[in-house]
Amino acid sequence: MTTRLILLIAACAGGLLSPALQAQDTHQARQLAATCANCHAIAAGPASALKPLAGMPADQIIQAMAQYRSGSQPATIMHQIAKGYTEAQVRLLAAYLAAQPPRP
């Protein structure tokens, strides 16, 4: 919520969502999503033993990260990693990953 508010304020200040802000968000989203790629397939590619994230609906990614963070979803490692990302960062990377073509 807070982030949406900040974005809204930023949008007003910049006179609607300026192209610069959108580009910044896209770059941010791309970089955040790429942090997942060492373990997960974030684009079409070789099969991974882990969930491929390319094409996964954004709300599923957001929900899974929230469950890892809260501990309601047990994990070997994701509960520790999920705590390193803010909710705003998770929303950005989720939107980017959802837009990627899934593995054929």
Next chain:
Amino acid sequence: MTHPHFQPDRRRWLAAGAAWGSLGLAGCATPSTQGPPIGRVVVVGGGFGGATAARYLRLWGGNVQVTLVERQAQFVSCPMSNLVVGGLRQMADISHGFDGLRALGVQVVQGEAAHIDGAARQLRLADGRVLPYDRLIISPGIDFMLDQVPGLAEAFASNQAVHAWKAGPQTATLRQQLQAMPDGGVLAISIPRAPYRCPPAPYERACLAAAYLKRNKPRSKVLVLDANPEIQSKKALFERAFAQHYAGIIEYQPNTELKEVAGGLARFEFDDVKADVLNVVPPQRAADLARHAGLLTVNQRWVGVNWLSFESTAMPGVHVLGDALFPAPQMPKSGHMANQQAKVAAAAVIQLLKGEPINPDPLVMNTCYSFVTPAEAVHVASVHHYDAAQRTFLPVHGAGGLSVAANELEARYALNWATTIWHDMLG
């Protein structure tokens, strides 16, 4: 030579490798070569940092011309190389070519980068070739400070000692020496004072060598002679593995720094050790390419960078990645981290070439798996965010951590990590 019970896995790895080849270009967001050229980037080093940078420059950069300079014809992975030392994998399993990068439009040049002319923005190779650049990214890795241990250079030259700390022929030599070692023999592993490349790796190596010896030469010993006061990573997990699986085989000795190698003996302050196989992990610094270019701004040993762009603080236009860096607080020298840094640097270089603002808020994370038995692994993980006030990456408070205990699931995840990151860097 072959290990029948591991063949199925190996076939799967090889099959996965073949599949990547065919998916190379179609698989990912196809890079554009349309539009006006935005610049020439030369990348030095085809490891976790350099290969990743080259690939992401093409994936994200549009019409950016990318040349990768690497001295070897193939990438050989340090992560997973302890599985080769322990006889669980072959060299072919950890070796990968650069065809995936070529398919993406990266020009791959096999050669030795010799000299950086920062003023003229040119890289000269040892064979005399000159590569002009708009931006240079180097991920040169480490070189050894052999002068700190008299006799060590000679011992390496004669294979009386092996380091196997740069994966390749040394990895195979260490494996062969373990195979040739008689039952009842001694493997000594000497660990330098931190910082060194991949903090948990010496202890993983001790475990996997001990697992091999326990099964095949049970009267043998593994002496772990550590210059540091304690195990440097995953301490409790390694201590448990040493006690649970390798009691009577692994003997761990802290505060034991190698002083000299002479007459077939490894000499420490209080002891001389006669080992059948002597594995010395030498003291390390940023590689010669960075040193000769005057980039070692920290203790004449490591490279300092601007953490938003990874541009050297000593030479404009030159970006540095990986183990050669003086790290941000609690940032490990790992292949995973070099890969993460490379993506931040690639994005920044593209923006700089375009004259557009760079990402002010990057994030990187690290995951490091270590095998403690052939079937079980443990991890350490961390997340690092850029702190604008301190102008460096800092670990995110409350994130990251260790495995609760060694387990088989994480051994599978470790193998998956390897295949996935190799694809992420090489295509």
